[in-house]
Amino acid sequence: MSHPDVLVVGGGIGGLGVAFSLTRQGQTVRLLESAPAFGEVGAGIQLAPNCTRILDDYGLLDEAKSLGVVPDAMVMRDAVDGSELTRLDLRHLEQRYGYPYLVIHRSDLHGLLLRACERAGVELVNDAKVTSYENTEDGARVTLSSGETQQAGVVIAADGLHSVARKLFVDDQPVSSAYVAYRGTVPAEQPRVRSVDLSEVVVYIGPRCHFVHYGLRGGEMLNQVAVFESPKALAGQDDWGTPDELDAAFAGTCDFVRDGLPFMWRDKWWRMFDRDPVMTWVHGRIALLGDSAHPPLQYIAQGAVMAIEDGWVLGEHVARHRAGDGAVDWTAALAAYEAVRPEHCRRVLTTSRKWGELWHLDGLAREQRNVLLRARDTYDYSFTDWLYGPTALTPDQEPEMFTPVPLDSAQPVPAGGVA
Ligand code: FAD
Numbered sequence: 001m002s003h004p005d006v007l008v009v010g011g012g013i014g015g016l017g018v019a020f021s022l023t024r025q026g027q028t029v030r031l032l033e034s035a036p037a038f039g040e041v042g043a044g045i046q047l048a049p050n051c052t053r054i055l056d057d058y059g060l061l062d063e064a065k066s067l068g069v070v071p072d073a074m075v076m077r078d079a080v081d082g083s084e085l086t087r088l089d090l091r092h093l094e095q096r097y098g099y100p101y102l103v104i105h106r107s108d109l110h111g112l113l114l115r116a117c118e119r120a121g122v123e124l125v126n127d128a129k130v131t132s133y134e135n136t137e138d139g140a141r142v143t144l145s146s147g148e149t150q151q152a153g154v155v156i157a158a159d160g161l162h163s164v165a166r167k168l169f170v171d172d173q174p175v176s177s178a179y180v181a182y183r184g185t186v187p188a189e190q191p192r193v194r195s196v197d198l199s200e201v202v203v204y205i206g207p208r209c210h211f212v213h214y215g216l217r218g219g220e221m222l223n224q225v226a227v228f229e230s231p232k233a234l235a236g237q238d239d240w241g242t243p244d245e246l247d248a249a250f251a252g253t254c255d256f257v258r259d260g261l262p263f264m265w266r267d268k269w270w271r272m273f274d275r276d277p278v279m280t281w282v283h284g285r286i287a288l289l290g291d292s293a294h295p296p297l298q299y300i301a302q303g304a305v306m307a308i309e310d311g312w313v314l315g316e317h318v319a320r321h322r323a324g325d326g327a328v329d330w331t332a333a334l335a336a337y338e339a340v341r342p343e344h345c346r347r348v349l350t351t352s353r354k355w356g357e358l359w360h361l362d363g364l365a366r367e368q369r370n371v372l373l374r375a376r377d378t379y380d381y382s383f384t385d386w387l388y389g390p391t392a393l394t395p396d397q398e399p400e401m402f403t404p405v406p407l408d409s410a411q412p413v414p415a416g417g418v419a
Pocket residue numbers: 009010011012013014015032033034035044045046047128129130131158159160161163164181225270289290291292295296298301302303304305306307
């Protein structure tokens with residue numbers, strides 16, 4: 001078997017994204033996925049403008065929009081009394097950052113990237129579980145569980161939270177948050193779906209729990225996520241996050257939230273882990289990408305977005321460090337990638353943890369939080385500029401395509417001017 005320029009390990013959103021990005025830059029890419037078939041579990045995923053600007057550059061945004069929903073608003077409510085705390089006007093936000101906020105079914109996003117990889121000529125290989133990595137004189141090599149070895153000029157490890165490659169960099173373990181997520185979808189014909197505004201992404205935040213809903217597939221279904229702290233996890237029990245804990249965790253929430261619980265899938269749940277940030281992602285010709293480098297808690301909805309950003313940034317630096325004959329200076333490209341991404345992702349990881357703490361407050365602290373959130377101006381973007389702007393991609397310079405909409409043209413509309 002001939003050697004490709006690049007081996008990507010992992011066919012999740014991160015692996016497919018980087019495989020497409022590097023193929024676009026003229027690299028031959030082979031992607032190794034341990035599962036017997038490509039796919040994603042779970043329901044919806046939120047893609048902020050810092051991701052949709054990349055999908056647009058890839059020529060995939062129109063298809064993504066046709067598969068998903070471009071909501072009008074993101075609304076935060078108190079889970080106990082149901083009252084509104086604050087909101088983002090997502091149409092105004094689109095003007096500010098130049099690209100939409102999109103919600104899409106995970107399998108639709110994954111399928112979109114998979115088809116783009118197929119069209120671009122990525123060699124996609126299933127049943128290929130990588131068990132070890134090593135650098136070689138002129139690249140890197142992986143060994144599969146079958147004993148077979150494969151090598152390339154560079155290996156990108158997009159192998160997720162339980163990354164094997166990460167052990168080359170740091171001897172750490174996933175950090176349990178003791179929180180667990182239940183997911184589920186409600187079909188359009190259910191009265192519950194008619195009772196909500198499908199143009200809104202809504203999060204109800206409450207003591208040690210929160211509940212998210214938004215429309216998917218052009219409003220064909222309502223996606224719901226219920227997240228709570230597990231007392232059994234805190235007590236050190238192994239069987240934590242069970243459905244009885246789900247019902248108990250939301251017992252004190254408002255009717256709308258509790259009425260959503262019967263629609264959650266009760267046969268599977270997702271325990272929430274992240275890892276402490278690491279700033280070294282490149283080891284010779286082996287690089288981490290996506291959750292293998294920076295698995296976050298999901299509270300600011302940036303895990304898959306960061307993975308897609310990683311792939312785009314690496315592709316741009318490959319383009320900048322490619323000679324006329326097509327040869328890539330991988331040492332320079334990987335160094336530039338590592339100079340750009342870890343600090344931004346460190347900030348996302350630590351902010352996600354703090355954001356979760358804020359959401360889950362109880363007692364007086366909850367009331368104080370609510371006062372502050374209610375006082376926030378809908379058009380105050382000081383909390384999102386660092387995240388949704390282009391700085392995560394090129395902090396040192398801003399290519400023309402990422403020049404944000406001038407702030408003057410995106411001034412807050414007068415108070416009361418927007419519903
Ligand atoms: P993964 O999706 O874990 O993919 C890794 C792939 O590698 C898998 O296909 C796996 O089979 C394969 N693999 C693993 N080991 C090997 C091996 N040894 N050899 C070969 N293949 C291997 N992010 C957002 O941006 N927006 C959201 O709204 C959002 N919501 C979320 C809600 C919840 C409840 C959760 C849990 C997460 C959410 N995320 C969100 C985070 C997002 O899902 C992840 O960050 C993202 O999917 C990570 O993608 P990845 O490709 O890096 O890793």
